[in-house]
Amino acid sequence: MESARRSHKPFADEIGSVFGGLQHTYAICMQLTLGKYGLYPGQPQILFALRQLNKPTQNEIADHLGIGKASAGISLRRLESGGFVTRIRDKKDTRCIRLTLTKKGEDYARWCEIDYSMFFNTMLESLSTDEQDVLLAMLQRMDTSLTSLKARLES
DSSP states (O other), X not given: OHHXXXXXXXXXXXXXXXXXXXXXXXXXXXXXXXXXXXXXXXXXXXXXXXXXXXSOOHHHHHHHHXXXXXXXXXXXXXXXXXXXXXXXXXXXXXXXXXXXXXXXXXXXXHHHHHHHHHHHHHHHTTSOHHHHHHHXXXXXXXHHHHHHHHXXXXX
């Protein structure tokens, strides 16, 4: 069996190298695609969240995405100045500012969603359905392991 003959460290290094290369190529493809929309990495997720949530606040967006409030604020200001997002005062609580997508933001969110789907379909097209199922299960287990490590590091 091939995996039984490999020592753990060189295999982990090889996985890290391939994963790093995949991540790098993905980032380049994402930059090339987002550049045509005038968006930065991370901003499509904010557009998606705004589509999903009902007129959220900046803090609700940050909590939903698991990012800092300051980072959310910077991205939202850029999106607002680009005409993707508008701020509206809550009618029930005038201290509260809610966020909503403009028509342009709605259109771009839809286009980004299509591009994301194309990226993932392209990455998976050389894998059989069974291989895709196995890959998903492995990625979920890896995420569980890293989530556990994160909890230990944070405590």
